[in-house]
Amino acid sequence: MRTLRSMKIAAIALTMIVTAGVSACSQSSGTEEEASWAGADPSEASGTVTFWSWGDSPDIVNAAVASFNEVYPDIEVSAKVVSYKDYVSALGAALASGEGPDTFNLEPAMAQQFTDFAEDLVPLYEAQVGAEWRSSVSTVAVDELTVDDRLVAAPNSLSVAGTLQLNVGLLDELGLEFPTGSVAPDELAQFCETVRQAGKACVSIGAKDGWVSQDVFQAIASSVAPGAFAAAVEGGDWTAPGLESSLDIWQSFFTDGVFQDGALGVSQYPDAWNAWLRGEAVATPVGSWGATDFITATNLNNQSGAGVSDPAPLQTVLVPFPAVGGDPTTLAASVGSGTAINVDSENKAAAAAWVNWYSTDPAGYQKLGADTLVGPASVTGVEATPGDVAYPELVEDSLALLAATAAQEAEPRAIPYPELVTALAAALQSSATGESSSTVLETLQAASDGITRG
Structure with a gap:
């Protein structure tokens, strides 16, 4: 497995694209011991977590980090927003070099490309949300971010176009x-x-x-x-x-x-x-x-x-x-993005705490995103209450x-x-x-x- 994945890293370094259909060699968590980060108590996590995304304005990202730290003060989130047109190439280069972020946002096509660099997040949902977690998350969003039966990224808000x-x-x-x-x-x-x-x-x-x-x-x-x-x-x-x-x-x-x-x-x-x-x-x-x-x-x-x-x-x-x-x-709708955990992250417990708050917790970023009108939530139990709308x-x-x-x-x-x-x-x-x-x-x-x- 390690050899095949190393070959794929080299391919990304050359092309910035990981082709779909080869995720069987992913180094995702395959045992209870390997997935212990998923069941760890988020409140006990600490350290620094790096996070990459695109699109969000700095005020929204800063508000997200500040809200997260109100719940998890012992985790420092270092967030980076990359322009959409440069995101795939920048993320590919970072992951290929071994210097990729602990957590990073993906849209469905990106999930296909970067599946080998992302943990399977089903154990996180099972541990933090429960065995019936699928009933509380948009089916479309989960399907779009699942590659070869692995949930490559945890769904965030939905995206409507047209x-x-x-x-x-x-x-x-x-x-x-x-x-x-x-x-x-x-x-x-x-x-x-x-x-x-x-x-x-x-x-x-x-x-x-x-x-x-x-x-x-x-x-x-x-x-x-x-x-x-x-x-x-x-x-x-x-x-x-x-x-x-x-x-x-x-x-x-x-x-x-x-x-x-x-x-x-x-x-x-x-x-x-x-x-x-x-x-x-x-x-x-x-x-x-x-x-x-x-x-x-x-x-x-x-x-x-x-x-x-x-x-x-x-x-x-x-x-x-x-x-x-x-x-x-x-109108067409899909998950706007999902947040992945890097298989090579050295602080997966803290990364899991960030993803849990950012994607799975109805009181976390899903609520913040709904209130700031970034997009409809992909989890149940979120009611948007936007403030200071100029022309209601x-x-x-x-x-x-x-x-x-x-x-x-x-x-x-x-x-x-x-x-x-x-x-x-x-x-x-x-x-x-x-x-x-x-x-x-x-x-x-x-x-x-x-x-x-x-």
Whole structure:
């Protein structure tokens, strides 16, 4: 086992990708003695724990660490937030060098990639939550973070996508109302032309990033051909007529001015999102995490970070992407992230205490995340009580929409196959540059056919 794992470390050092399907050689806890950290009393743990994540603003991370230390004062958490676009390569390099963090966040595709570096967390749940722990955790979240019957990471908050974040105040200034519900693509393009004539961009998107392109394409497809996207992910037909029509619409958004000029050359964070925060665009494709901007302090901090001087709270809502295919847009939901424990951590008892508070305890980060509107909790018993919402009545419908989506069996947002994530991102880039939809989807189908699915 050690030899095989060492070979995989070398592979990550070269490619920053650990391929799925080889986790049988993982050095996870296989005996009661090895898993003793899982059943240790968290209150007796001490020392330092390193933790890596992406996306969270510093104030949210600092609040999480401070809240944790109120319960576990003898554990010091050294937290590092890495930009999403650099996260996989940075984490891969750190783990390959043997200098990886004690705990680190993963999304479903990352769980496939880094399974050999993560402990199986089922023993932690059994020890800290109980034998019936599965009844208190989102089934979708557990399934998405399980690789070869090993729970690679403990689910955190859920992530809902397929929405646009609107700057309602800016739209009011322009005397415009963003079209929602059933909207033909040419009608949306006409509206966006009106916005452009007023000197603003319509939808500010960082189409350089595959994840946000996937979110938008999946939303389009849900209206054009309900269920076709999810079926294709699991080995179905990417060349189906409905998906080809969806890709035609995606391509038209670049040529018809729905997306801002130069969209392919910028990232969603910070580029496209900051442009939206500065009032340069009326909309941006953001999911449930965009609700953090409903909270006054977070909104003001984000605007300041985007270069807005003397900011005032934005009037903003989240709405489903326009139903450009006729059927209602279906939002997609998946676990936003899960927290893993490094198999090589030298302080697993303290790491387990952090993961227990961060992921399994309804009174821990799951509660903090719900209250700060990072995302709906993945465990039962958490009621969000956000404070200092700038415009409570304005955002009521947005919060209800997110809660309803998280509570139902929504179409999965996450694609659990890293190779397919890469292939889809390349396909959407090719489409945006003008390549025919049929050619793009044939190439994507070939890549999909070569993927081994469990």
